[in-house]
Amino acid sequence: MPYRAGIVYPVAGEFGRMEMIEVMGLEGFDYSDQCEAPNLGILAVRYPVKDIDQARQRCSPRWPVMARCQSGCHR
Template structure:
């Protein structure tokens, strides 16, 4: 199995999430689309019931820290459907993926850049052990929708 190339996050406001990833984290744009509605009932990977795919639009944005196949973050806003917001549960212990981690060359420079761009740290730099990588320096931020993004350096 290969590493995940694209992480998908459901968001309340695609533009707010997009601005966070590009403005605060400095990610580049891979794709930023207009609201989309299927012309015929079409299965989607985002959970819109088949009978509503022709009337409920969604809009997506995809960003990445480094151009390429791996590390892309996709944010999707479904427009016109209400659901449950579990963003306050994005903390350990949890079920599923708790955080998305990105390597950086200099942890102090990455931290300073996030703060200079108006970001806030959720967890400041600390030393943690990550599997075969061993001990790394790591800090965490939360997206506007509560997802945890971590940045680490050896």
């Protein structure tokens, strides 16, 4: 099955990086409306960006939860 992978990191190297894999054609469900903190798993990952609006626009097609975030929610 085809997939896309991405790696994000605050500083190049092995430590602090996060790898994500999106399997193409695999469908799932959006349970984000049922999530409440504290919960198990990774709650948040933050990396500094130069332009938050540009980062949100680039990420929102893949992660609709990010599209719901209004300006200022990152503070």
